[in-house]
Amino acid sequence: MVKGTTSMGGFTKKKVHIRCRRCGKNSLHKRHHVCASCGFPEAKRRKYSWIKWYT
Numbered sequence: 001m002v003k004g005t006t007s008m009g010g011f012t013k014k015k016v017h018i019r020c021r022r023c024g025k026n027s028l029h030k031r032h033h034v035c036a037s038c039g040f041p042e043a044k045r046r047k048y049s050w051i052k053w054y055t
């Protein structure tokens with residue numbers, strides 16, 4: 001039944017990610033409204049949670 005890759009731990013299994021209008025990828029979290037790819041709607045550069053004490 002499974003065709004193609006089954007990796008990425010069910011990334012496409014549940015629809016938690018919708019298309020991001022900034023990067024165009026299917027990485028915008030539906031509930032959190034944060035893009036996993038570009039970080040939308042945060043700053044243009046991807047923001048990591050640990051970077052605030054790193055800088």
Ligand SMILES: [Zn+2]
Nearest residue numbers: 020023035038
């Ligand atoms: Zn994005």
